[in-house]
Amino acid sequence: MREQSLALTEAQPARHVPECHVPGDLAMWFFILAELAVFGVFFLVYGVYRRQQPALFAEGQSHLDLLLPTLNTLLLIAGSACMVAAVKRFAQDRQRAARQSLLLAMVFGSGFLVCKLYELVGKFMAGISLSSNDFWMFYLSLTVFHFLHVVLGMVIVAAVWWMARDGRYGPGRLDGVETAAAYWHMVDLVWLVLFALVYVAR
Amino acid sequence: MSNATVAALPASKATVNDQIKYRSQAVAKPYFVAAIGLFIGQILFGLIIGLQYFKGDFLFPAIPFGTARMVHTNLLIVWLLFGFMGAGYFLIPEECERELYSPKLAIITFWVFLVAGALTIVGYLGLPYNVLAHLTGNDLLPTMGRGYLEQPLITKVGIVLVALSFLFNLSMTLLSGRKTSISIVMMLGLWGLAIFFLFSFVNPNNLVLDKYFWWWVVHLWVEGVWELIMGAMLAFVLVKVTGVDREIIEKWLYLIIAMTLITGIIGTGHHYFWIGTPGYWQLLGSVFSALEPVPFFMMTVFAFNMVKRRRREHPNQAATLWALGTGVMSFLGAGVWGFLGTLSVVNYYTHGTQLTAAHGHMAFYGAYAMVVLTMISYTMPLLRGREANSAAAQKLEKTAFWVMTLAIVGITLSLTAAAVTQVSLQRLSASPLPFMETQQHIMPMYWARFGFGLCFFTGLMMYVTSFFVTGKRES
Amino acid sequence: MSASFTKSTARNIFYGGSVFFFLIFLGLTVDTTMAVPSHNAKAQLTDAAVRGKKIWETRNCAGCHTLIGEGAFFAPELGNVYVRRGPEFIKGWMKAMPTNVPGRRQMPQFNLNDAQLDDLVAFLKYSSQINTNNWPPNIEG
Numbered sequence: 099m100r101e102q103s104l105a106l107t108e109a110q111p112a113r114h115v116p117e118c119h120v121p122g123d124l125a126m127w128f129f130i131l132a133e134l135a136v137f138g139v140f141f142l143v144y145g146v147y148r149r150q151q152p153a154l155f156a157e158g159q160s161h162l163d164l165l166l167p168t169l170n171t172l173l174l175i176a177g178s179a180c181m182v183a184a185v186k187r188f189a190q191d192r193q194r195a196a197r198q199s200l201l202l203a204m205v206f207g208s209g210f211l212v213c214k215l216y217e218l219v220g221k222f223m224a225g226i227s228l229s230s231n232d233f234w235m236f237y238l239s240l241t242v243f244h245f246l247h248v249v250l251g252m253v254i255v256a257a258v259w260w261m262a263r264d265g266r267y268g269p270g271r272l273d274g275v276e277t278a279a280a281y282w283h284m285v286d287l288v289w290l291v292l293f294a295l296v297y298v299a300r
Numbered sequence: 301m302s303n304a305t306v307a308a309l310p311a312s313k314a315t316v317n318d319q320i321k322y323r324s325q326a327v328a329k330p331y332f333v334a335a336i337g338l339f340i341g342q343i344l345f346g347l348i349i350g351l352q353y354f355k356g357d358f359l360f361p362a363i364p365f366g367t368a369r370m371v372h373t374n375l376l377i378v379w380l381l382f383g384f385m386g387a388g389y390f391l392i393p394e395e396c397e398r399e400l401y402s403p404k405l406a407i408i409t410f411w412v413f414l415v416a417g418a419l420t421i422v423g424y425l426g427l428p429y430n431v432l433a434h435l436t437g438n439d440l441l442p443t444m445g446r447g448y449l450e451q452p453l454i455t456k457v458g459i460v461l462v463a464l465s466f467l468f469n470l471s472m473t474l475l476s477g478r479k480t481s482i483s484i485v486m487m488l489g490l491w492g493l494a495i496f497f498l499f500s501f502v503n504p505n506n507l508v509l510d511k512y513f514w515w516w517v518v519h520l521w522v523e524g525v526w527e528l529i530m531g532a533m534l535a536f537v538l539v540k541v542t543g544v545d546r547e548i549i550e551k552w553l554y555l556i557i558a559m560t561l562i563t564g565i566i567g568t569g570h571h572y573f574w575i576g577t578p579g580y581w582q583l584l585g586s587v588f589s590a591l592e593p594v595p596f597f598m599m600t601v602f603a604f605n606m607v608k609r610r611r612r613e614h615p616n617q618a619a620t621l622w623a624l625g626t627g628v629m630s631f632l633g634a635g636v637w638g639f640l641g642t643l644s645v646v647n648y649y650t651h652g653t654q655l656t657a658a659h660g661h662m663a664f665y666g667a668y669a670m671v672v673l674t675m676i677s678y679t680m681p682l683l684r685g686r687e688a689n690s691a692a693a694q695k696l697e698k699t700a701f702w703v704m705t706l707a708i709v710g711i712t713l714s715l716t717a718a719a720v721t722q723v724s725l726q727r728l729s730a731s732p733l734p735f736m737e738t739q740q741h742i743m744p745m746y747w748a749r750f751g752f753g754l755c756f757f758t759g760l761m762m763y764v765t766s767f768f769v770t771g772k773r774e775s
Numbered sequence: 776m777s778a779s780f781t782k783s784t785a786r787n788i789f790y791g792g793s794v795f796f797f798l799i800f801l802g803l804t805v806d807t808t809m810a811v812p813s814h815n816a817k818a819q820l821t822d823a824a825v826r827g828k829k830i831w832e833t834r835n836c837a838g839c840h841t842l843i844g845e846g847a848f849f850a851p852e853l854g855n856v857y858v859r860r861g862p863e864f865i866k867g868w869m870k871a872m873p874t875n876v877p878g879r880r881q882m883p884q885f886n887l888n889d890a891q892l893d894d895l896v897a898f899l900k901y902s903s904q905i906n907t908n909n910w911p912p913n914i915e916g
Contacts, residue, residue: 558792
């Protein structure tokens, strides 16, 4: 892949021609595609089950509070915005500001995790488990699975933040940050669908 | 050239072999020879049970079906393990750029493993299974009598010791040598193999948990750590025969095995639909295993791409053919045929039918038998002191490749037809037939399967013969 | 179009992804292990059934039969045989083997005594009580 792209750019003498550029690392895009496929199949099966048992799903959804999940949606989007800001600031070589953006993204992420944990613990206290019924099976497997993805996203952002100490990222050296940002956006995107499907669409 | 003269000599009397970089790599040879020998045994017992499917009293009571099947599957595992070990002993020194830590230990390990394996098979065939169990300490820790893990306790302990000695030897080599991605993935796979085998000692009285953890050996082997071994072996051979930059091959290797484990670990859930485990596994197992074909498809595309972008014409074309064949057949066997019965709504009807046998035959051959044969095809000429075999030998080997591969396709299709009949008569029908009555309707498919089995054996004999074909070497 | 594709990112995704999904699998295993008893509340794992399981294993029954769909596909499913045939039929069948009908699939004679036969039947009764989420589709297995 890289060789091909190099060959292409070498063939073009005019370097200023805007180049079509995939942000981040291709390996991460494969991972993102796989994750989206997993969630995609999950959502599809959710749709099928819901069609078969509309009453059960409606009953389950009536136990879901909308306030915290809405706040959580905003938190994740804010985190995404921070990642965008981080990439921009690294591109301008504003190291301190960029690292602050990463920190802020993690703060928003932590906020999401705390709210989510509060919601999940409430459900567990109410005796809800994966085996309760089909709605709760989907609710728990989807939200816990997504929750763990936010954790993973934070680990990745933290790693980028840590590695940014010695100025590893800067103008033209953005791959690592872009890779982390792409993953965060994916987690964000999945949440938007999940939020709409499981919480809002009743 | 001097190669030709070396080739003409019996292998054991060959003078200094300038085809292998490190002398200790030669310990791989007995492992590969044993692997092929046991492979022949596996197929012979496969023919016996294939025949018993339609001629039920064949060799009864001398070799009942259950005994012959046990020998068939256990020989499969053991010859693949011999193949993996031979591959490890060849690959790790070459990748690490140093001699093996202890060639002597490798040879001792070889004999211990071979004798223990042979004694176990003799025990299977010569003693009633319960007597064998009693004599070998099964009363102390019952582990026997579960599919693929039928080995007596002492054999299981022996396997662990052999694996430890093997892993110690290779790890010591790796630790003080160059660490490449291929060697690290290979070692991860081999360590994983040993670690997950420990679950063969876990046999709870609770049948559900017994089955649950049985899959930790079986599934996490073949759809987990073995795929790391397979990927590393394939990548190793591709680096050698295509001359493509190692960096490119290694990053694809990482990506493919990442996909394998991402889908395959929770994909274990496709075995947890009906065995007394909670219903959510139907969801999780279906979702993740629906994506299990992806890494196999990537592996096929990867193999073909690397060969297409090759920077050299390696004289060993048979090895290249095996490598490409591994890509295609593992995708068909593990990917496509695996997918056929993997969704819980389908599996409800196909679970425990001949579809599992169809998938099992093509997947084991396509992924693991073929990758070991790829490795043997690439390394054996080197171990015998030549870069590649003569054109005549390679021609025969390639013919054997096609005969065996097409025979497996035939076996798989026959068994799939058997499965379709079985599912429709015994599972889907409004007035379902009993098992044995259904079997009567499947007899033609079993005949066909046996016929293709004979073809496979013919191909295998051609393959073995190709080792003895001399002739002018192609320059 | 250009994209970077580095070995180090691919490697990190391999390690990170594998650990991530294995930890999830461990979590699910814990949940399953805890849920199995209540899910199978009707299954009575008696002492006789435990002894019967040992007989099942040491006679390599899974070399020919399936038990809840797992084993070999040469002979009938036995996970539900207790329901399909009943205890007396099973014991009588075991005693009558082999049939020696020419050409017919043969089952060995295992020479089990009455106590062992009772244990084996207890095990098959237990296996028929396992909550298999309604598998098999019909009584024929």
